[in-house]
């Protein structure tokens with residue numbers, strides 16, 4: 001079966017957050033992380049069938065949904081989980097907030113690496129918990145092509161940053177926004193660090209099925225029994241199969257006491273997952289693999305196009321290290337010397353995410369979402385060329 005990722009789908013005038021932001025303006029939205037593609041046909045068919053059933057009562061996952069998740073984790077990552085470890089959530093951001101609230105007291109701290117997906121920084125603060133942000137380091141700093149560079153965890157800085165009041169580590173793997181896949185050795189070292197300081201590891205793995213290169217995803221929950229007992233893993237079909245609006249996510253929590261504490265913090269506060277979300281999630285994991293493979297091939301094509309254009313036609317914009325995963329590009333635009341880079345690119349018809357919200361210095365970084373048709377990307381890059389030329 002072939003899938004059409006090429007034909008642009010008009011999302012203007014729909015309930016799309018991504019496109020509504022610029023309603024009535026000629027700005028191509030390459031900001032928030034959803035893709036402009038239709039979900040796999042099997043997911044759409046399953047949703048049609050569920051809608052035709054016509055009864056939309058309070059929902060609970062069926063045995064088939066749970067088996068699908070258990071099987072998917074086993075097949076994809078050799079991770080054997082118990083069905084009882086699953087806690088369903090309407091979103092991962094909810095999971096980050098609940099974790100901060102349930103496992104740190106007011107004034108206690110959450111450690112994370114920056115740049116990072118903004119809710120890693122805002123969730124603890126919203127819950128009255130402190131955030132300790134330790135920057136990732138780009139190695140080597142100078143002299144080599146982007147392909148040879150890598151974002152690394154600064155272990156010395158982590159050791160200096162952790163305090164007796166630090167309770168949690170928030171990990172993003174694969175990483176938004178630097179689009180990197182952490183290797184087993186790095187994750188093992190992080191696990192050892194968390195165990196040594198008695199930190200609970202909250203591992204956001206929402207992008208784990210969007211690895212573009214031949215790299216394995218290693219769930220932190222598979223790194224050994226000891227760290228598994230101290231891990232809350234957050235996953236969802238939402239990024240991969242473009243279902244974020246259906247609000248269906250998972251926390252996988254092996255330890256019964258940790259799970260009970262997590263669930264207690266959700267009770268009465270967190271909406272339950274709805275029947276359409278369960279339907280879509282089950283169909284995506286059960287039948288969406290051919291579509292996912294085709295999607296990855298298409299995203300690789302977009303990535304190559306973007307990188308070639310950045311290298312040859314966008315002076316002053318640098319994607320600093322390989323994009324190994326996600327459909328997000330972390331772009332260093334410091335050399336452009338723009339006071340308000342987002343406004344500048346919007347003026348030229350492209351909507352990007354401001355690196356400031358990810359913990360970057362103002363005016364230095366933008367995040368670009370290339371989960372769109374090639375035609376949209378080509379047009380956006382042409383506009384960015386104009387933007388770069390007319391500073």
Ligand SMILES: Cc1ncc(COP(=O)(O)O)c(C=O)c1O
Nearest residue numbers: 033091092093117176204206249
């Ligand atoms: C790393 C990461 N976590 C969580 C989310 C959002 O999750 P949700 O929509 O389920 O709250 C995103 C969305 O971009 C993300 O990139």
